[in-house]
Amino acid sequence: MPAINLTVNDQPRGVDVDPSTPLLWVLREAFGLTGTKFGCGIAQCGACTVILDGDAVRSCVTPIRRAEGKRVTTIEGLSADGSHPVQRAWLAEQVPQCGYCQSGQMMSAVVLLNAIARPTDADIIDAMAGNLCRCGTYHRIRRAVHRAAELMAGGRR
Amino acid sequence: MKIVLAFIIAIAAMLGIVPQSRPIAEDRVAAARAFASVATVLASPRCANCHIAGESPRHGDDGHPHSMNVRRGPDGRGTPAMRCTNCHQDVSSSTPHAPPGAPDWRLPPPATPMAWKELTPGDQCRMLKDQTKNGRRTLADLLEHVSRDRIVTSSWNPGPGRPLPPLSHEAFVEQFKTWIELGAICPE
Numbered sequence: 001m002p003a004i005n006l007t008v009n010d011q012p013r014g015v016d017v018d019p020s021t022p023l024l025w026v027l028r029e030a031f032g033l034t035g036t037k038f039g040c041g042i043a044q045c046g047a048c049t050v051i052l053d054g055d056a057v058r059s060c061v062t063p064i065r066r067a068e069g070k071r072v073t074t075i076e077g078l079s080a081d082g083s084h085p086v087q088r089a090w091l092a093e094q095v096p097q098c099g100y101c102q103s104g105q106m107m108s109a110v111v112l113l114n115a116i117a118r119p120t121d122a123d124i125i126d127a128m129a130g131n132l133c134r135c136g137t138y139h140r141i142r143r144a145v146h147r148a149a150e151l152m153a154g155g156r157r
Numbered sequence: 158m159k160i161v162l163a164f165i166i167a168i169a170a171m172l173g174i175v176p177q178s179r180p181i182a183e184d185r186v187a188a189a190r191a192f193a194s195v196a197t198v199l200a201s202p203r204c205a206n207c208h209i210a211g212e213s214p215r216h217g218d219d220g221h222p223h224s225m226n227v228r229r230g231p232d233g234r235g236t237p238a239m240r241c242t243n244c245h246q247d248v249s250s251s252t253p254h255a256p257p258g259a260p261d262w263r264l265p266p267p268a269t270p271m272a273w274k275e276l277t278p279g280d281q282c283r284m285l286k287d288q289t290k291n292g293r294r295t296l297a298d299l300l301e302h303v304s305r306d307r308i309v310t311s312s313w314n315p316g317p318g319r320p321l322p323p324l325s326h327e328a329f330v331e332q333f334k335t336w337i338e339l340g341a342i343c344p345e
Contacts, residue, residue, distance in 0.1 A: 041252070041255075042250070042252055042253075042254050042255035042256075043243075043244035043255060043256050044224070044254070049243075055240050055242065055243055056238045056239075056240075056243050057242075057243050057244075058243060058244050061244060061246060061250055061252075061255055061256065062246060063246065066246065066247065108238045109238075111237060111238040112237050112238040114237075115237030115238070116237055123237075125226075126226065126228060126236050126239060127236060127237050127238035127239055128238070129225045129226040129227075129239065130225040130227075130238075130239055130243070130244070
């Protein structure tokens with residue numbers, strides 16, 4: 001079976017799997033990147049969100065063939081030391097409760113902030129509506145996105 | 158010479174090589190009948206859920222608002238971090254309740270939403286032909302869209318649990334073609 005090649009967290013990677021294998025399976029099982037979580041498996045909760053060429057895709061329903069030759073960023077790829085503004089903002093606002101959905105939340109937040117540097121509350125609500133949190137941390141998420149925007153604007157990364 | 162020419166035309170007409178002229182009224186009725194068949198497909202949730210007025214696409218056979226507050230966005234492909242293709246892949250998922258799919262999953266753009274749900278078949282027909290509303294599409298472009306665009310053909314492979322449109326895709330395209338061939342006349 002031919003290898004599927006992609007770039008994951010700035011590293012070139014290849015994998016021999018069926019092209020319909022979900023990207024999430026490859027990330028977790030083949031590459032050991034377990035920060036991305038399995039939630040619903042049908043693109044309804046957002047826990048598995050990763051960035052694929054700039055978009056916040058649901059990796060549980062994304063076949064690995066779609067990632068061929070593309071760039072994937074997972075929560076592990078935001079920074080090696082937790083210094084990404086979104087990570088710092090999440091810590092500062094003490095966002096997580098159980099934490100299970102939070103890597104997906106943070107990846108969506110990164111995509112939002114890449115598109116809108118200073119999002120309004122409405123922008124945040126719209127952009128994050130596909131990421132569910134059963135602990136109900138939405139208010140802290142919104143504060144953290146605003147804080148991350150400030151950190152990015154200040155160039156303090 | 159004229160007699161020979163008339164004879165050749167008559168033979169050709171009998172063989173179906175050239176169309177026999179038909180009364181305009183008959184064409185009008187046949188075109189309206191063909192469009193009425195087309196309209197049953199347009200009304201299907203597989204089409205109507207994305208051909209919507211406003212910003213929110215629809216879900217399911219009851220047309221309830223798309224979960225996650227999904228929005229059309231400036232190009233019909235969603236909003237930042239909520240692009241249609243974040244979830245909708247290039248083919249429909251075989252898993253129940255997972256998203257249907259086609260390449261470049263999208264809604265019509267906001268300038269030409271082609272929202273026909275509340276319209277009569279006659280008004281649907283006139284909107285379909287109006288190039289200021291249909292994205293500058295000719296009749297040939299429309300036929301191409303319904304025949305080959307995979308976002309249309311995916312309606313006949315929408316994933317488990319989603320009813321198909323009331324006609325087969327072949328029958329739908331045939332009726333669409335018939336309507337065009339009869340002059341794309343709209344029902345009153």
